[in-house]
Amino acid sequence: MKIRKLLVANRGEIAVRIIRAARELGLKTVQVHSAADVESLAVRMADEAVNIGPPHAARSYLNIDAILNAARETGADAVHPGYGFLAENAGFADAVTAAGLVFIGPSGDAIRTMGDKVAARVAAKKAGVPCVPGSEGRIDDPDEARRVAAQIGFPVMIKAAAGGGGRGIRIAHSMEEFETLMPQASAEAKAAFGDGGLYVEKVIERARHIEVQILADGRNAIHCFERECSLQRRRQKVWEEAPSAILPEKVRQELCASAVALAASTNYRGAGTLEYLYDDQSQSFYFIEMNTRIQVEHPVTEMITGIDLVREMISVCAGEPLRFSQSDVTRRGHSIEVRINAEDPAKNFMPAPGTVESLKVPGGPGTRFDTMLYAGYQVPPFYDSLLGKLIVWDETREGAITRMARALAELDVQGLATTKSLHQILATDPQVLASDVHTRWLEPWLEKNAHRLTQ
Amino acid sequence: MSKHLLSPLPGTFYRRPSPDKPPYKNDGDMVAEGEVIGLIEVMKSFTEVKAEAAGRIVKFIADNEEPVMAGQPLAEIG
Numbered sequence: 203m204k205i206r207k208l209l210v211a212n213r214g215e216i217a218v219r220i221i222r223a224a225r226e227l228g229l230k231t232v233q234v235h236s237a238a239d240v241e242s243l244a245v246r247m248a249d250e251a252v253n254i255g256p257p258h259a260a261r262s263y264l265n266i267d268a269i270l271n272a273a274r275e276t277g278a279d280a281v282h283p284g285y286g287f288l289a290e291n292a293g294f295a296d297a298v299t300a301a302g303l304v305f306i307g308p309s310g311d312a313i314r315t316m317g318d319k320v321a322a323r324v325a326a327k328k329a330g331v332p333c334v335p336g337s338e339g340r341i342d343d344p345d346e347a348r349r350v351a352a353q354i355g356f357p358v359m360i361k362a363a364a365g366g367g368g369r370g371i372r373i374a375h376s377m378e379e380f381e382t383l384m385p386q387a388s389a390e391a392k393a394a395f396g397d398g399g400l401y402v403e404k405v406i407e408r409a410r411h412i413e414v415q416i417l418a419d420g421r422n423a424i425h426c427f428e429r430e431c432s433l434q435r436r437r438q439k440v441w442e443e444a445p446s447a448i449l450p451e452k453v454r455q456e457l458c459a460s461a462v463a464l465a466a467s468t469n470y471r472g473a474g475t476l477e478y479l480y481d482d483q484s485q486s487f488y489f490i491e492m493n494t495r496i497q498v499e500h501p502v503t504e505m506i507t508g509i510d511l512v513r514e515m516i517s518v519c520a521g522e523p524l525r526f527s528q529s530d531v532t533r534r535g536h537s538i539e540v541r542i543n544a545e546d547p548a549k550n551f552m553p554a555p556g557t558v559e560s561l562k563v564p565g566g567p568g569t570r571f572d573t574m575l576y577a578g579y580q581v582p583p584f585y586d587s588l589l590g591k592l593i594v595w596d597e598t599r600e601g602a603i604t605r606m607a608r609a610l611a612e613l614d615v616q617g618l619a620t621t622k623s624l625h626q627i628l629a630t631d632p633q634v635l636a637s638d639v640h641t642r643w644l645e646p647w648l649e650k651n652a653h654r655l656t657q
Numbered sequence: 658m659s660k661h662l663l664s665p666l667p668g669t670f671y672r673r674p675s676p677d678k679p680p681y682k683n684d685g686d687m688v689a690e691g692e693v694i695g696l697i698e699v700m701k702s703f704t705e706v707k708a709e710a711a712g713r714i715v716k717f718i719a720d721n722e723e724p725v726m727a728g729q730p731l732a733e734i735g
Contacts, residue, residue, distance in 0.1 A: 238724065257724040258669055544700065553700035555667060583667040584724060587700040 212284025362391030559617035
């Protein structure tokens with residue numbers, strides 16, 4: 203491999219995961235970190251560590267100059283961005299490349315294309331991938347908006363073309379409501395983004411979130427099957443599975459083939475995920491967006507395919523050809539991941555940073571715990587609340603859920619509140635057992651079951 | 658007699674509701690009981706910091722975007 207020393211531009215459990223993969227590839231590692239992460243597990247594990255700034259992420263983990271300086275000082279020749287922070291920042295990918303280093307991810311241009319909702323949609327349509335019915339790009343003319351809304355059918359979602367983070371989104375159930383909401387959405391978009399342009403999209407009610415993992419080397423692209431992540435709270439995934447328990451085999455093949463077609467059409471390199479909404483009733487899937495990075499829930503795919511995704515993404519981005527063809531990728535059994543967050547389910551998931559007084563990690567067959575915790579570790583309040591991911595595998599989904607309940611009972615984190623108890627209750631819920639869920643299932647369930655979360 | 662307004666939580670202190678908005682309060686401003694003077698971000702979730710009693714903000718002790726511990730003084734209230 204043409205790289206020797208990998209700089210990890212991230213923190214937490216994913217930094218630990220990347221260091222492990224790098225070590226197996228014979229690479230030296232450099233962990234950049236903020237002043238709040240001096241005692242982090244990743245810093246302790248890496249061959250070298252560089253303090254790049256104060257706790258606030260904007261001044262450390264998002265400081266491109268500081269990261270590139272650290273690479274120069276340590277002689278690193280590649281940068282892995284992990285997820286979050288700068289992972290999908292096209293300017294960062296360009297800057298890393300311009301500095302003569304290897305970016306472990308796609309090109310800045312690929313990130314720009316897939317990161318722009320309208321451009322991604324155009325690329326998807328060109329590759330023959332079905333999208334949520336809606337307007338072709340932005341609409342500035344109210345008559346055009348009315349025509350599109352009537353054509354796709356209500357309810358429709360009105361979104362800001364320049365938007366993000368849910369701002370400017372309105373849902374209209376009728377033309378009458380549409381007339382009221384359209385000017386409001388445009389005014390809010392104008393105020394928030396300086397651009398009143400809108401686009402209109404059909405609302406898929408009771409949809410599942412299904413996503414396809416792909417791997418590509420810039421020439422060839424393959425898929426590693428799908429994950430289902432329908433259990434979400436505030437658009438954050440809490441429980442993820444591979445494969446989806448309800449997807450008919452024929453639809454699975456079409457879905458995965460569409461993801462490969464889209465990745466291949468952009469000469470994609472690295473690991474990526476194409477996210478879709480899936481409608482059980484019509485057995486239709488709709489592309490929503492692509493994440494041009496490794497994802498939190500990647501281990502469930504690793505468990506069913508036996509492919510080390512983090513190791514592979516480093517290898518292909520360092521210029522090695524994909525080691526697998528599509529027919530090499532097979533799946534076996536069922537895997538589930540739950541996110542163990544520093545949040546208190548009894549207090550409406552209030553963040554709960556603190557010190558880990560003691561830690562018992564689950565073990566045994568088909569059980570994996572990806573974490574940055576150790577006994578005595580002080581969880582800083584400055585970053586997200588993910589402490590670890592408990593992942594299990596078994597031959598069947600039923601077996602995996604039983605194993606998850608067993609592993610959760612073994613997991614013991616003393617000193618701070620975690621979301622463990624939520625997962626213990628979910629693992630016994632009849633609808634979860636039947637996979638009778640959708641993306642808006644968990645939030646009402648949490649309201650109904652609030653009393654069970656406050657023991 | 659002046660008192661310190663303490664951070665209720667550990668995290669990052671913000672003096673503005675969002676980066677493009679003016680600060681909630683400046684040095685010398687009057688505050689009513691329960692009025693918001695800033696935000697604390699803990700693990701990407703935001704909590705409002707409210708004045709416990711009415712008074713005048715003599716000065717802010719913590720800067721915008723400063724990391725703070727629970728119980729750390731944020732402002733001096735006269």
